[in-house]
Amino acid sequence: MSRPMLEIVALEKSFGDLKVLRDINLRVATGEMVFVIGPSGSGKSTMLRCCNRLEEPTSGAILIDGKDIVGCSSSALNRMRLEVGMVFQGFHLYPHMNVVANVMLAQIKALKRPKDEARERALAMLDRVGLRHRAETMPTQLSGGQQQRVAIARALALDPKVMLFDEPTSALDPELVGSVLAVMKDLKDSGMTMLVVSHEMGFAREAADRVVFMDGGLVVEEGPPEQIFANPKAERTQAFLSRVRA
Amino acid sequence: MDGLDRFLTTFFNARIFARYLPDMLAGVWTTIWLAAAVIALGLSLGLLLACLRAYGWRLANFFIICFADMGRALPPLVLILIIYFGLPGLGLRVPGPLVLILVLGTVLAAFAEEIFWAGLTSVPKGQWEAGRATGLGFTQTLVQIALPQAARLALPPLVNRVLAISKMTALGSVIGVSEILSVASTAQSFTGSAAPLTMGAIAYVIVFLPLVVLTRLLERRFAWKV
Amino acid sequence: MQDFIRLFFNLEVMAQTLPLLMQGLWMTAKLCAAVIGLGLVGGLFLALGALSHRRWLRWPAFALIDFLRALPPLVLLIFIYSGLPFAGLAISPFAAVAVAFFLNNSAYYAEIYRAGIQSVPTGQTEAARACGLTTGQTLAHVVLPQAVRNVLPDLLSNTVEVVKLTSLASVVSLAELLYSANMARSLTYNASPLVLAALVYLVLLWPLVRLVSRYQRRLAA
Numbered sequence: 279m280s281r282p283m284l285e286i287v288a289l290e291k292s293f294g295d296l297k298v299l300r301d302i303n304l305r306v307a308t309g310e311m312v313f314v315i316g317p318s319g320s321g322k323s324t325m326l327r328c329c330n331r332l333e334e335p336t337s338g339a340i341l342i343d344g345k346d347i348v349g350c351s352s353s354a355l356n357r358m359r360l361e362v363g364m365v366f367q368g369f370h371l372y373p374h375m376n377v378v379a380n381v382m383l384a385q386i387k388a389l390k391r392p393k394d395e396a397r398e399r400a401l402a403m404l405d406r407v408g409l410r411h412r413a414e415t416m417p418t419q420l421s422g423g424q425q426q427r428v429a430i431a432r433a434l435a436l437d438p439k440v441m442l443f444d445e446p447t448s449a450l451d452p453e454l455v456g457s458v459l460a461v462m463k464d465l466k467d468s469g470m471t472m473l474v475v476s477h478e479m480g481f482a483r484e485a486a487d488r489v490v491f492m493d494g495g496l497v498v499e500e501g502p503p504e505q506i507f508a509n510p511k512a513e514r515t516q517a518f519l520s521r522v523r524a
Numbered sequence: 525m526d527g528l529d530r531f532l533t534t535f536f537n538a539r540i541f542a543r544y545l546p547d548m549l550a551g552v553w554t555t556i557w558l559a560a561a562v563i564a565l566g567l568s569l570g571l572l573l574a575c576l577r578a579y580g581w582r583l584a585n586f587f588i589i590c591f592a593d594m595g596r597a598l599p600p601l602v603l604i605l606i607i608y609f610g611l612p613g614l615g616l617r618v619p620g621p622l623v624l625i626l627v628l629g630t631v632l633a634a635f636a637e638e639i640f641w642a643g644l645t646s647v648p649k650g651q652w653e654a655g656r657a658t659g660l661g662f663t664q665t666l667v668q669i670a671l672p673q674a675a676r677l678a679l680p681p682l683v684n685r686v687l688a689i690s691k692m693t694a695l696g697s698v699i700g701v702s703e704i705l706s707v708a709s710t711a712q713s714f715t716g717s718a719a720p721l722t723m724g725a726i727a728y729v730i731v732f733l734p735l736v737v738l739t740r741l742l743e744r745r746f747a748w749k750v
Numbered sequence: 751m752q753d754f755i756r757l758f759f760n761l762e763v764m765a766q767t768l769p770l771l772m773q774g775l776w777m778t779a780k781l782c783a784a785v786i787g788l789g790l791v792g793g794l795f796l797a798l799g800a801l802s803h804r805r806w807l808r809w810p811a812f813a814l815i816d817f818l819r820a821l822p823p824l825v826l827l828i829f830i831y832s833g834l835p836f837a838g839l840a841i842s843p844f845a846a847v848a849v850a851f852f853l854n855n856s857a858y859y860a861e862i863y864r865a866g867i868q869s870v871p872t873g874q875t876e877a878a879r880a881c882g883l884t885t886g887q888t889l890a891h892v893v894l895p896q897a898v899r900n901v902l903p904d905l906l907s908n909t910v911e912v913v914k915l916t917s918l919a920s921v922v923s924l925a926e927l928l929y930s931a932n933m934a935r936s937l938t939y940n941a942s943p944l945v946l947a948a949l950v951y952l953v954l955l956w957p958l959v960r961l962v963s964r965y966q967r968r969l970a971a
Contacts, residue, residue, distance in 0.1 A: 718836040
């Protein structure tokens, strides 16, 4: 494996006395889509949020294209966060701005793009998630699935090297999940490096390159989806999968 | 003269109304610009302090909270009397209108800081995270994302407070600022009639009713939004 | 600096005028009791009027509330104190203050009650009526307890405002705390009694203001 796009080395995270992550090691190659599954409280989301330091790691290193995001200064952090796109479970679109302004804001303020260019780029990204025609709408008037696709466009517009997805479909009605997964699939096909925390097992089986099973703050098992789903080695993985299927 | 007639000439004497109309209009003007200055000072200072508080510097926050608490706990008239009657003892004579603007502006700033701060703490954490995750700095996230949402939440209580404190410009009558109530009281003692007081009350209602109506409109708009 | 301390924080003058101020504080307490008590009751009736289904009740209630909210309390006080004698209604300073601030605060308490009552889900009323409670019983035992709990910080905050408001009684020469302090100032040519009065207000109201802040942390989105 050549140099990975995202590499997590000996990552630990404690909240007070509670150890949420203990020695996580994970590599995501360029263009790879890695799925993280596991029971709630296993530390999946915390690990993901450490990757752009929304959560401050207790120790360890996280390399984005070879550069450590854990040790860097706060101004360097803002620059590195541009390289790491994040999609939240709750969308978190800015309710006081219309859709295209949502996608433009960080381009103008953080990336210092000229306004026209930012707008052009925003419209292109909205087009990509199939929502160009809703550019002037306020976020609250969109369905959950549409809001999440705008959130993806907002992250993509900054030309990130890696995209993090934190349970992107968990807050959606079942009939809206498909549209978001379709955008993610399209993103993978275009060569984006993606780390996804999600419960969409069917999608993982079909689209993921690798699946990581986490429990108790540890990576218990990892491998290609067909192996993890059809033939899990660890007992905890088997128990989890049988509970999910039941 | 029957009772109603006497009541009308006592409280609604047209001749006295006409005679004091110019003075009253001048008083109205004074009340309006005093209120405008108080609002400008109070809101800008309050907003500034609430933003400063967001940075979470311990020492600064201690002073901001003390300031906001004292401004809300002290009756404005006490502060007005201390400054207006106390400072000349140190050879510092502050003109009445300035005393009024400083005291009421500061008091409004104390309330506005608390209201803006409550607004800022009501902005969901995910909004901050979304801003920071897209590479915006703390100040950028504060100004671009948190503040507009906080201001929206703060609007209804803020307008109520602005109304309450603007009305306190009537305290100017105690320290010789010739705003509406001063004009009315002076005219009342000159004419020996209650009509100027009625006139003053009417003037206040005309000046401040628009703000009251504004609070009603905001209340309705925000009720729809839910 | 020494001048400043002598004029504003003169302990001797403070000690000398403390008894006078305490008498004033007693008057302030009596005023607060009267205004808060009357205001809480008057406010409730005004709120019920404003929430009534009958237009002839609702409309005047709203008009009265808004009129009282537009009028500065000091103006109302002066009008009652100096104006009513012209109509042959001489009135004591205490009564004038009590009536003026009762009217003013009824409007403010009414707005708070109204918000509180509207915050109680209609299902609560329906459930109570379905159980056979009368309108009055539903209001007293089901709606009001929840309503008051929901707006407790606002009721408290307005009560702080009432205490501060009573300082305006000094304008009509009612010997409450601020009047006494200002009297002491003019007798001693020293601002320390006013500072002492400020400290008394601060000691009384700071805990309440803290409490209000604690409860009012979040604004409804």
